Amino acid sequence: MLTHYARPSIEMKGGTTFHFIDTSPAEALAAAREAAGGLDVRIGGGPATIRQFLAADLIDHMHIVLVPIVLGRGERLWDGSEGLEERFDVEAVSSPSGVTHLTFTRR
Numbered sequence: 001m002l003t004h005y006a007r008p009s010i011e012m013k014g015g016t017t018f019h020f021i022d023t024s025p026a027e028a029l030a031a032a033r034e035a036a037g038g039l040d041v042r043i044g045g046g047p048a049t050i051r052q053f054l055a056a057d058l059i060d061h062m063h064i065v066l067v068p069i070v071l072g073r074g075e076r077l078w079d080g081s082e083g084l085e086e087r088f089d090v091e092a093v094s095s096p097s098g099v100t101h102l103t104f105t106r107r
Contacts (some may be wrong), residue, residue, distance in 0.1 A: 002028045002049065025049075025056045047075040054081055062088070062104040 003020045013018045019035075021028060032041045043053055053059050064077070084090070088104040095101075 002045070025053045025058055029053075029058050046075040050077060051080060054084070057087075060103070060106045062102075064099040064102040064103065064104070068098040068100075 001018055001020050002025070005020075006022045007020045009017055009019045019031075020067055021031065023031075029041065031044075043049070043059070050059075050062075084104065087107060089107055091103045091105075093103075094100045
């Protein structure tokens, strides 16, 4: 897990272990790829984390779910992400509930 400060790893029941590292997105992705042993790596996090990985051009496929709730606070995902449509094919699918699924696939 990419964090602002390193801390001891946590081992969960079932064998999953979470390692906490304070490093760049590129270094975190390299460590995750090595740990995955050739399998896919998924990045989860808030807007700041996603923006960092997008800015470093480290995302090949992204699925964002937009829920129509206005809270008036929090971090904005799209700030500073101009030009995404030039790097990704974008598909939007809306559901009757108002939730919109955005899929970004690297061109």
